[in-house]
Amino acid sequence: MKTPKNLGLGVVFNNPNAVLELTLPQWSVLISQARAAGMLARLGLLLQEAGLLAKIPPQPLVHIQSALTFSQRFDLSLQWELQCIETALADVNIPIIYLKGSAYSVAGDRAASGRLFSDVDILVPEDKLLAVETALVHAGWMSQTFDPYDQTYYRQWMHEIPPMRHLQRHTSIDVHHNILPKTCQYSPDARQLLAHIVKVPGKDCWVLASEDRLLHSAAHLFYGGEFERGFRDLSDIDLLLKEFSAQEGFWDKLLQHAATLKLDYALYYALRYTHLMFKTPIPEAIFVAAAQNISLGKPMAKCLDALFLNALQPHHSSCHNRWTQLALLLLFIRSHWLKMPFHLLAVHLFTKGLRRIKGEDNH
Amino acid sequence: MRLYGAFELVGDDEFIDFYIAIKAPNILRRFLRPQAVFSFDDYVPFKPLPYSHASAFFEWGLNWCIASQSQQYLIIHAAVVEKNGRAFIFPGTPGSGKSTLCAALTCRGWRLLSDEMTLISLADGLAYPAPRPVSLKNQSLDIIGHFAPEAVIASIVHDTSKGTVGHLRPPDLSVASAAIPALPAKVIFPTYRQQAATELVALPKARAFMKTAENCFNYNILGSQGFNCLGRLCDGVDFYDFTYSNLDEAISLFAELAG
Numbered sequence: 001m002k003t004p005k006n007l008g009l010g011v012v013f014n015n016p017n018a019v020l021e022l023t024l025p026q027w028s029v030l031i032s033q034a035r036a037a038g039m040l041a042r043l044g045l046l047l048q049e050a051g052l053l054a055k056i057p058p059q060p061l062v063h064i065q066s067a068l069t070f071s072q073r074f075d076l077s078l079q080w081e082l083q084c085i086e087t088a089l090a091d092v093n094i095p096i097i098y099l100k101g102s103a104y105s106v107a108g109d110r111a112a113s114g115r116l117f118s119d120v121d122i123l124v125p126e127d128k129l130l131a132v133e134t135a136l137v138h139a140g141w142m143s144q145t146f147d148p149y150d151q152t153y154y155r156q157w158m159h160e161i162p163p164m165r166h167l168q169r170h171t172s173i174d175v176h177h178n179i180l181p182k183t184c185q186y187s188p189d190a191r192q193l194l195a196h197i198v199k200v201p202g203k204d205c206w207v208l209a210s211e212d213r214l215l216h217s218a219a220h221l222f223y224g225g226e227f228e229r230g231f232r233d234l235s236d237i238d239l240l241l242k243e244f245s246a247q248e249g250f251w252d253k254l255l256q257h258a259a260t261l262k263l264d265y266a267l268y269y270a271l272r273y274t275h276l277m278f279k280t281p282i283p284e285a286i287f288v289a290a291a292q293n294i295s296l297g298k299p300m301a302k303c304l305d306a307l308f309l310n311a312l313q314p315h316h317s318s319c320h321n322r323w324t325q326l327a328l329l330l331l332f333i334r335s336h337w338l339k340m341p342f343h344l345l346a347v348h349l350f351t352k353g354l355r356r357i358k359g360e361d362n363h
Numbered sequence: 364m365r366l367y368g369a370f371e372l373v374g375d376d377e378f379i380d381f382y383i384a385i386k387a388p389n390i391l392r393r394f395l396r397p398q399a400v401f402s403f404d405d406y407v408p409f410k411p412l413p414y415s416h417a418s419a420f421f422e423w424g425l426n427w428c429i430a431s432q433s434q435q436y437l438i439i440h441a442a443v444v445e446k447n448g449r450a451f452i453f454p455g456t457p458g459s460g461k462s463t464l465c466a467a468l469t470c471r472g473w474r475l476l477s478d479e480m481t482l483i484s485l486a487d488g489l490a491y492p493a494p495r496p497v498s499l500k501n502q503s504l505d506i507i508g509h510f511a512p513e514a515v516i517a518s519i520v521h522d523t524s525k526g527t528v529g530h531l532r533p534p535d536l537s538v539a540s541a542a543i544p545a546l547p548a549k550v551i552f553p554t555y556r557q558q559a560a561t562e563l564v565a566l567p568k569a570r571a572f573m574k575t576a577e578n579c580f581n582y583n584i585l586g587s588q589g590f591n592c593l594g595r596l597c598d599g600v601d602f603y604d605f606t607y608s609n610l611d612e613a614i615s616l617f618a619e620l621a622g
Contacts, residue, residue: 028379035432036404059378062435069434073584317405 009033009314012043013235014279016050027060029318037231037314040064041071041114071114078105081120081171086204088139092131095206097123097197099176099216103207104236106200111217111239115232119163119172123208125194126177133161133175140167149351157183157340157348179216180223183340188261196257210244211257218270219263225335227311227328234312237270238278251286255293264293273308307331365517366418366496366530369538381428385417403428418518419528422498426479429493430580436482436491437592438580441550443476443490444468446621449548450490452481452600454578457525460555460607463503466531467610468617470511475537476545480580485588488595489544494537496530504529510610547596549620550575551603561612564604571602 009030012018022030034040044064047053056064082105086096098105099121104112124132141164145151154162159178165171180187196209208216217240221233244250258267268290274280275287296304310327313319336345373379384402388411397414400407401424408427412420430438441454442465451468455461462478469475476492484491499507499516504527507514519529552566552574566574575593576582582589607613 024376024378028382032379032382032404036406057378059380063380063432066432066434069588070584073586076586315405 008319009037009039009043009231010277013046013238016046016052019047019052020055024057024059027057031060031063033314033316033318035063035067036316038116038229039114039232039235039314040067041116042232042235043114044068044071045113067114071116074116075105075112078102078120081169082106082205084139084166084169085120085122085173088141089132089135092128092135094124094128094132095197095199096204097194097206097208099123099179099208100220103213104240106203106205107198107207107213109213109240110243111236113239115236119174121174121176123176123179123190123193126190129161129175129177133164136164136173136175140169141165141173142167144172149355153348157181157344159187180219181339183344184223184338185341186219186223186262186265186338188263192257192260209253209257210240210247210250211254212261214240214244214254214270215258215261215263215267218266222266222269222308223335223338225332227331228315230312231314234274234277238274238280241270241274241280241282245281251283255286255289258290259293264290265296268294268296269304269308273312276309277312307334365515366532369533369535381425381432383421383424383428385421385424387414412523416520416523418530419498419520419523422496422530425495429482430480433482434581434584435486436484437582437585437589437596439481439483439575440479440578440580441481442478443481443492443545444473445476445490445545446473446618448546449621450476450545451617451621452490452547452550453553454481454550454575455553456578457500458555460503460553462498462500463506463555464553464607464610464613466497466499466503466507466514467510467614469497469531469534469537470507470514471614474540474545475533483547483592483596484544485585485592487544488547488592488599490547491544492537492541494533494541496533499529499531501526506610507531547600549603550596550600551605554604554606555608556606557608559606559608561609561616562606563616566602566604568597568602572597575602 012030031040034043040063044053044067047056047064053061053064082098082102089096101112101115101117102120104115143151144163144165151162154160159181160174160176164173164175178187178190179193193208193212196212197206198209199206207213214237217233217237221230221237254267258264271282271287271290275282307327307330310321310324311331313324339345340348382404385399386402388398388400398411399414399417399420400411401409401420403424409424439452439454441452442461443450443452444465445451453461453464465475465478475494475497476490477494478497480493482491482493483489504516504519508516515532516529517532519527521527550571572593575596579589579593582593585592
């Protein structure tokens with residue numbers, strides 16, 4: 001069987017009308033790419049908005065519609081899950097602040113469109129962690145690891161406590177007190193995030209300020225080492241930027257918040273790579289200002305381009321080249337490098353390695 | 364090939380629903396305790412299995428793809444066969460004997476739609492075929508071997524999580540008519556019990572509705588669409604509980620029901 005000439009998902013997201021030219025084998029690859037990237041429902045919504053669904057051949061259409069049905073059900077289940085969380089935490093007397101996917105959903109952001117995920121993330125003040133964790137346990141959530149080393153690792157160094165899972169619904173919640181690990185040199189002051197939270201109109205919950213939602217998404221993508229959903233995450237940033245740029249004074253506030261939160265680099269990468277891959281409209285002055293706030297030598301910038309532009313493609317063999325695995329590996333190492341200082345990292349990796357050999361660690 | 368001989372290969376200009384691969388995890392594993400890894404769109408949903416389970420793994424994996432990615436159907440965990448244009452649906456938990464019954468019926472000229480998943484279209488309420496080799500477990504292998512000595516049973520694997528598993532080649536005609544849906548006529552809940560007399564008991568519809576819903580893979584995902592689809596199915600079919608031990612009696616009874 002011949003491999004059809006590949007029309008990447010990126011091309012379709014820049015120009016939905018391109019699907020009108022696709023042959024059936026090209027559709028096969030596109031659907032497969034979109035599924036692998038976790039973007040099939042979002043692709044469906046994009047084509048729906050562009051009025052193209054009626055022009056799609058029936059074979060790919062059933063897959064798109066199937067994903068749309070699933071995504072509708074997901075949104076409904078998510079609402080129910082969030083309600084359960086709000087009930088469980090009602091007595092703790094803190095604002096319930098959702099992060100990432102759940103935040104996009106309650107805030108009605110376009111980045112919620114067709115987005116599936118497995119954990120609900122919330123942000124709480126660090127001194128309320130114990131109260132929140134206790135309330136969740138009383139309502140049926142339980143820590144997913146009982147391993148003393150993992151428990152200590154999370155609580156001492158990370159920005160969240162170990163993930164908790166509900167005993168009956170099997171849903172997961174990540175309770176955060178910050179958006180990057182304590183040990184990361186770019187970890188912001190969480191009080192700055194809490195100072196700008198926004199109440200969701202008509203609901204009993206909060207989200208980070210628009211600028212901070214965007215910066216969190218950028219920090220997560222460009223400081224984290226996992227790119228399986230990288231294309232989807234970059235698409236989130238693209239959708240957030242397009243949506244928020246209509247807000248009065250958004251760009252200036254974005255630069256300010258990035259400086260306060262020590263996330264200038266994350267912002268620069270977010271602007272650069274959304275613009276390169278999704279043609280996100282970004283005012284020239286903002287781009288120049290963001291670039292001035294960081295110092296990145298030319299060779300380093302070239303190197304990062306090569307790595308990110310590779311790693312951010314859909315996680316699918318048709319989008320990979322011979323360098324992709326290397327790029328992913330280097331970015332994974334980079335993320336650990338950024339996550340904690342070398343002496344901590346060395347001790348952590350040594351302990352993990354030793355435990356794996358002894359068979360105590362199954363992560 | 365013995366199992367899949369009747370299937371056509373995908374042409375160069377056709378659409379492919381699922382990209383599936385079964386591979387060795389790495390070069391070392393090709394020689395040392397060989398394993399098979401199942402991947403779907405380059406994603407690996409399951410842990411590797413011993414290499415000898417590869418053929419069964421392919422069938423299970425493909426079932427999983429269909430069951431998890433086809434929300435255009437209400438998917439009932441049930442075997443489905445057809446005679447005279449009337450589809451008989453046999454829901455059942457593993458061990459209820461649905462696959463054995465399904466295999467026996469197809470060996471006697473019924474058309475196989477599926478031994479595992481009944482796909483009821485939300486659009487038209489018809490059962491859509493996905494004919495593939497029929498999975499037979501443990502004693503069923505012997506039972507069908509005796510019942511239809513001419514049947515092709517291949518890829519027998521021992522010590523899987525389901526015990527000994529083999530697959531029965533689907534009738535060529537069933538494979539050739541894979542594009543033709545059938546109108547559901549009966550939903551029959553089978554129970555195989557040794558020495559049991561053949562007994563068919565009509566079920567009230569409300570009870571049967573719930574019993575069928577419990578056997579659906581995606582009833583909860585489809586929400587009101589699933590409820591309406593199942594309601595429409597209930598309006599059009601008769602429901603029965605069925606206990607049996609003698610396959611010949613079972614088959615002549617169903618032939619009568621099919622008219």
